[in-house]
Structure formats: structure tokens, C-alpha cells
Amino acid sequence: MTRLTSQFNYTHVQLIEKKTVFKGFFKVDEYCFKHRLFAGGWSQPIRREVFERGDAVVVLPYDPVTDKVILIEQIRIPSLREKGTPWMFELVAGMVDKHRQPEQVANDELFEEAGVKANSLIPISQIFASPGGTTELFYFYWASVNANDAKGIHGLDIENEDIRVHAIDRESAYRMVKSGEISNAASVIGLQWLQLNYQDLT
Numbered sequence: 333m334t335r336l337t338s339q340f341n342y343t344h345v346q347l348i349e350k351k352t353v354f355k356g357f358f359k360v361d362e363y364c365f366k367h368r369l370f371a372g373g374w375s376q377p378i379r380r381e382v383f384e385r386g387d388a389v390v391v392l393p394y395d396p397v398t399d400k401v402i403l404i405e406q407i408r409i410p411s412l413r414e415k416g417t418p419w420m421f422e423l424v425a426g427m428v429d430k431h432r433q434p435e436q437v438a439n440d441e442l443f444e445e446a447g448v449k450a451n452s453l454i455p456i457s458q459i460f461a462s463p464g465g466t467t468e469l470f471y472f473y474w475a476s477v478n479a480n481d482a483k484g485i486h487g488l489d490i491e492n493e494d495i496r497v498h499a500i501d502r503e504s505a506y507r508m509v510k511s512g513e514i515s516n517a518a519s520v521i522g523l524q525w526l527q528l529n530y531q532d533l534t
Contacts, residue, residue, distance in 0.1 A: 340368055344367060345368075346365060346366045346374070347365050348377055349364040353381065358385055362381050363381075364377055364378070365380075383467070383468075385466050386428060387467075389427075389471045389473065390472050391423060391441060391450075393423070393446060394502070400499045400500060402424070404496070405419055405421050405422070406493065406495045408420045411516075420516055421508065421513065422518070423518060424445045426438075435455075438475070439453065442475055444488060444493075446486060446495075447483070447484060448477045448478065448481045452475070453475050453476075454476075458470065509523050
């Protein structure tokens with residue numbers, strides 16, 4: 333079995349300059365850098381604007397007893413188009429901050445957005461959201477939950493959240509991925525992982 337490993341690492345990048353060019357709800361930094369080339373030598377200086385969103389936690393709430401997964405539904409205004417709906421079915425997620433470790437964020441968001449608590453919380457992986465333009469890293473967790481506790485409307489008023497909770501069987505959730513009804517990257521990744529691994533989850 334072939335395993336790919338890059339010949340380069342962080343020591344093969346020279347960061348010449350980094351400056352903030354926009355700061356609002358989010359931040360944009362401009363990087364100027366050089367890097368080693370596959371053919372040998374170094375690149376010319378390159379400038380790139382990078383969306384500094386921060387890192388996030390994504391939680392896959394799954395009940396292995398009932399074979400149900402918990403999805404949340406909320407409006408996502410960047411997805412507003414002329415067709416379709418900006419209300420999306422998603423996994424639980426939240427931003428990491430300097431006051432909390434990712435695992436604490438996962439537990440907090442699970443209760444705030446879905447009204448459930450994890451019987452156990454297992455790290456799955458760490459995935460860059462879109463490394464061509466943003467530094468955001470997803471910390472993925474699987475949470476073993478009681479799906480019967482998932483009901484109602486949740487979210488924090490101070491964050492203008494309006495979140496409806498749904499507990500549906502795993503196969504239905506996966507069909508929504510295949511049909512495109514679930515179209516946000518983090519949820520697609522998480523539900524595909526579940527479809528591959530659910531038989532090993534207890």
C-alpha cells in the first residue's frame with residue numbers, strides 16, 4: 333500500500349510579512365511569503381489575503397442504540413441564492429475561543445444548540461475547512477447521545493440564534509447527503525464518516 337508524504341514542512345516557508353488589512357466581525361490578513369519549489373530553489377515573493385475566521389468544533393451527535401443522528405436547522409445568510417433556501421440542516425458546531433479548549437466548546441455547543449449532553453465525546457479528526465483561503469481548522473468529535481432528549485428550539489438570544497432540532501435515523505440523514513439536501517461541507521464530512529463507521533460505535 334502506497335502512503336503519500338510531503339517532502340516539505342513548515343521550515344520550507346519563509347514568512348516575509350504579515351499584516352491585518354481588514355478587521356470587523358471577522359479578520360483578513362495579508363501574507364507575503366516564499367516557499368521551496370518541487371523543481372528546486374525558492375519561489376518569488378507571493379502575496380495572499382487570508383480569511384482569519386478562527387478554528388471551529390464540529391460535533392456529530394449520534395445515538396447508537398436507536399441508530400439516530402441529531403441535526404440542527406438554522407438560517408445561514410451567506411448561502412442565500414435566488415433558488416433554494418438559506419435554512420440548512422447541519423451538525424452541531426461552534427467557534428473555539430481563547431477561554432475554552434475544543435472539547436469544552438463541543439460540550440457547550442451540544443447543549444446550547446441541541447439541548448442534549450454527551451454520554452461520551454470522542455475525537456474523530458482535524459480538517460482544514462478551505463486551506464486555499466482561510467486558516468479555519470475543524471476539530472471533529474463524535475458524541476454518544478440519547479436521541480430522545482433532542483427536541484424543541486434552541487440557541488442563544490445574545491447571538492441571535494434560532495435553531496430547530498431534528499432527530500432522524502442515520503440512513504435518512506445519509507440520503508439527504510446523497511440528494512444534496514445537506515450541502516455544507518462539515519456536515520457532509522461528518523455524516524459520511526458516520527456511514528463508514530457506525531457499526532463500530534457503541
